[in-house]
Amino acid sequence: MANHPVLCDTSKLIGRVLLSLLFIIAGWGKLGEYAMTEEFMVSMGLPALLLPLVILVELAGGLSVLLGFFTRFSAIVLFLFCLISAGMVHFVPDDSGEMTSFMKNLAIAGGFLLLACTGAGRYSLDHWIRGR
16 A cells, blocks of 8 residues: 555545544543443542543544544554553453453554554644645
8 A cells, every 4th residue: 555645645534533433422421421430430449530631631632633634643642542441341360341441452552553653644733734
């Protein structure tokens, strides 16, 4: 794909859309189910005060990646978020469902790490701003 810039930039756009939707939808859902999400976090031993930060990271990070705005920074933040949430929430060796979620978080973290290295591509606000 490196020899085909349009295909490469289109692939980066599609990848950004696919990665970001998960976080935008999750953040929006946490807003709508705030009390239930807060209760879940507390049951996991996490402080309820973290919930606004989690929502901010998911919504702002997801929208940033979607639009390709401060993409590399947002990708690093979401990379770290995926690793932290994998370890704190999904690492339950006796539960195959949680371990599947753990591995998915690691895979998504890998996608964000690649995005942080490659950037958003031509079809992004980052590219448009750089061009001015």
